Amino acid sequence: MRYDVLIAGGGIGGGVLAQLLARGGKRVAVLERSVAPPKWLRPEILWPAMQQVLLSLAPRETWERAAFLPLQGIRVHDGEEFLPLATPEVFAAARVQPMFTNPNATREQLLQLGGFELRRGVEVTQVLKDGGRITGLRTRELATQREEEWLADWTVGDDGVRSLVREAAGIAMPTRLFPVEFLCLALDSWPATLPQATVHLWPNWHHADSGILAFGAGSLPGGVGVGMVLIASKAFDANPHVAESWAEFCGANEALRAVVGGRKFPGDFVRVARPWGHAERYGAPGALLMGDAAHSVSPAGGQGANMSIADAVVLAELLLSNAPRIDSRQNVTGSVGPSGHR
Numbered sequence: 083m084r085y086d087v088l089i090a091g092g093g094i095g096g097g098v099l100a101q102l103l104a105r106g107g108k109r110v111a112v113l114e115r116s117v118a119p120p121k122w123l124r125p126e127i128l129w130p131a132m133q134q135v136l137l138s139l140a141p142r143e144t145w146e147r148a149a150f151l152p153l154q155g156i157r158v159h160d161g162e163e164f165l166p167l168a169t170p171e172v173f174a175a176a177r178v179q180p181m182f183t184n185p186n187a188t189r190e191q192l193l194q195l196g197g198f199e200l201r202r203g204v205e206v207t208q209v210l211k212d213g214g215r216i217t218g219l220r221t222r223e224l225a226t227q228r229e230e231e232w233l234a235d236w237t238v239g240d241d242g243v244r245s246l247v248r249e250a251a252g253i254a255m256p257t258r259l260f261p262v263e264f265l266c267l268a269l270d271s272w273p274a275t276l277p278q279a280t281v282h283l284w285p286n287w288h289h290a291d292s293g294i295l296a297f298g299a300g301s302l303p304g305g306v307g308v309g310m311v312l313i314a315s316k317a318f319d320a321n322p323h324v325a326e327s328w329a330e331f332c333g334a335n336e337a338l339r340a341v342v343g344g345r346k347f348p349g350d351f352v353r354v355a356r357p358w359g360h361a362e363r364y365g366a367p368g369a370l371l372m373g374d375a376a377h378s379v380s381p382a383g384g385q386g387a388n389m390s391i392a393d394a395v396v397l398a399e400l401l402l403s404n405a406p407r408i409d410s411r412q413n414v415t416g417s418v419g420p421s422g423h424r
């Protein structure tokens with residue numbers, strides 16, 4: 083089967099791109115390694131311009147059922163009580179309503195919108211080439227080890243920071259680990275005593291030297307919630323008593339204990355490191371990169387998923403109206419939008 087566009091990886095950007103291209107009449111396949119959403123959860127904030135993109139693909143109710151909640155505020159605990167950092171009035175005055183989202187649900191929703199071929203449980207193992215041009219992908223089905231070849235005019239790498247498409251295209255992206263890592267926790271309920279859709283932050287005011295910098299948590303649609311411990315990796319790994327440090331941190335704070343419940347630390351949390359870097363180019367003949375495969379940013383400010391959606395919009399416009407060109411220095415070019423921005 084020959085496709086107009088193959089997308090390696092069904093991340094948030096790949097899901098949006100597949101949908102935009104399918105709606106524009108392109109024959110698209112998404113090849114995704116996972117068969118189901120990950121069991122672990124982390125928070126993700128989406129900003130208004132990117133919400134608009136998602137709202138153009140499915141009605142608001144669809145997203146709000148499982149994936150989005152309009153963020154009502156951010157509160158920080160000063161050791162005695164919560165102080166408001168951001169309130170609905172602040173968001174209204176700035177005309178910026180962030181969405182607090184369940185990233186697993188957003189990605190599932192995108193992949194289920196249909197209109198393109200979705201193959202899950204297949205790992206992209208190789209890039210196919212004809213002369214100097216990338217012409218498709220080879221996959222291995224994880225359950226059966228069956229191999230398949232997929233051909234396309236364009237191959238897009240949305241396969242994350244360790245992108246195989248980027249590597250096969252010979253595009254360098256040196257990365258370093260962000261010095262703060264995350265211990266993520268899915269919460270199957272949210273305490274009734276704390277406001278919904280509000281990010282709660284507990285800085286570890288007195289013992290940040292333990293490596294435990296802060297805990298943040300909030301509720302998500304469906305009565306569930308998500309929490310995340312920020313750790314300074316080096317200090318955390320050098321601390322032989324992290325469980326005791328955590329118990330001391332929680333012990334000082336009733337609301338924090340109510341959120342975390344009886345979960346074991348760190349065993350019940352999933353540790354996530356974040357390599358960051360920037361690819362030297364965004365494409366090669368026959369191949370384009372997007373999202374973390376092209377620019378894995380630090381999680382400060384919550385931008386990576388937003389940027390991946392923005393990439394999807396630009397790539398969709400290029401692929402639908404005006405095939406992207408790879409210039410002599412192998413930069414991706416083409417005009418986008420009515421004003422012809424490059």
Ligand SMILES: Cc1cc2nc3c(=O)[nH]c(=O)nc-3n(C[C@H](O)[C@H](O)[C@H](O)COP(=O)(O)OP(=O)(O)OC[C@H]3O[C@@H](n4cnc5c(N)ncnc54)[C@H](O)[C@@H]3O)c2cc1C
Nearest residue numbers: 091093094095115126127206242373374384385386387388
């Ligand atoms: C703790 C944390 C908090 C964050 N918070 C925010 C936030 O608030 N806001 C924000 O905008 N961003 C946030 N980010 C960043 C954001 O998660 C990423 O930037 C975003 O997910 C990148 O999306 P992507 O489309 O590039 O693909 P990814 O989400 O990286 O998805 C890549 C997909 O490719 C698949 N894949 C990889 N290799 C293969 C292969 N060989 N074959 C087949 N499939 C493959 C993977 O299974 C995966 O589904 C956060 C990140 C972390 C770790």
